[in-house]
Amino acid sequence: MNENVRIITDSGCDISRELEKEWEKYLIVMPFKVNINGKDYLDREDIQEDEFYQILKDNEEIPKHSQITQIQFEEKYRELYKEGVREIIVDVINAAGSQTYGQSVLAAASVKDDLPDLKIHTVDSRNYTVAYGYPIIEACKKLDDGQSVESVVAYLKDWAVHVEAFIVGFGLRHMKKSGRISAAASFLGELMGLKPLIILHDKVTEVLRKARGEKAIIDAAVETISSRMIPETPYCICTTSRPELEKEFIDKMTKKVGYPPAMISKIGVVVACNAGPDFVAAVIKGQEHGDS
Secondary structure, eight states, rough: OOOOOEEEEGGGOOOOOHHHHHTTTEEEEEEOEETTEEEEEEEETOOOHHHHHHHHHOOOOOEEEEEEOOHHHHHHHHHHTTOOOOEEEESOOOOTTOSSHHHHHHHHHHHTTTTTEEEEEEHHHHHHTTTHHHHHHHHHHHHHTTTTTHHHHHHHHHHHHEEEEEEEEEEOOOHHHHHOOHHHTTTOOOGGTTTEEEETTTTEEEEEEOOOOHHHHHHHHHHHHHSSTEEEEEEEEOSSSSSHHHHHHHHHHHHHHHSSOSSSEEEEHHHHHHHHHSSEEEEOSSSSOOOO
């Protein structure tokens, strides 16, 4: 065990509360704040996923989430230091989509003189949801097995340059309104019943495939996603509000690659703010994509 080490992430990771509780000796999930109709809520504390999906369906206004600030990170670093922690790994939401990573870096620089024996390792996940939530849980396991902090950080950085996330879009109304997923905003096929497969990593949001109807896009997605996976590597599935389609997608992916997902998790408030409540997502380890 590495008793004086902690991993900090944010609530956009979509790690289940059960896993968060299981690995609480290493893991700290800092909540984003989300504003809904003028009222602030703390993600994972004041509002739950299914409740939020319904809000998205019922309201025209797009909820907004704020970044985690430099001051919040500084306070957390100092708090952990007082508790005896001497190494911290920070792995947070894609720096291309949020200033949260940059705030964690500034905070690390700010406390350096006061806490010279505190080592802070910052990692840009380069993606969203369990694209960084899954490897963080694996990192907790590695720490528990006695692996060095350096090897765990190297694992997280390697995952970040290989991970790809895919949205199988059943409805794009919210994505287009939010404007945060540019591929959805430019997709013109909805009047013909076309559904997109969108890839996300770094600054990339791109429509890879389109098909007419929900069943067809699931088949196209399974074919494309499985072909991009490094063989025999783990993959994850993220669900929203379409249980029958999600089950079909999971069943077909499992049959195609020969083994089930390593993690199935519900999309949380932060990602749903931008992508809406009407899709299923997959996360894989693919070829290294480098800087984008």
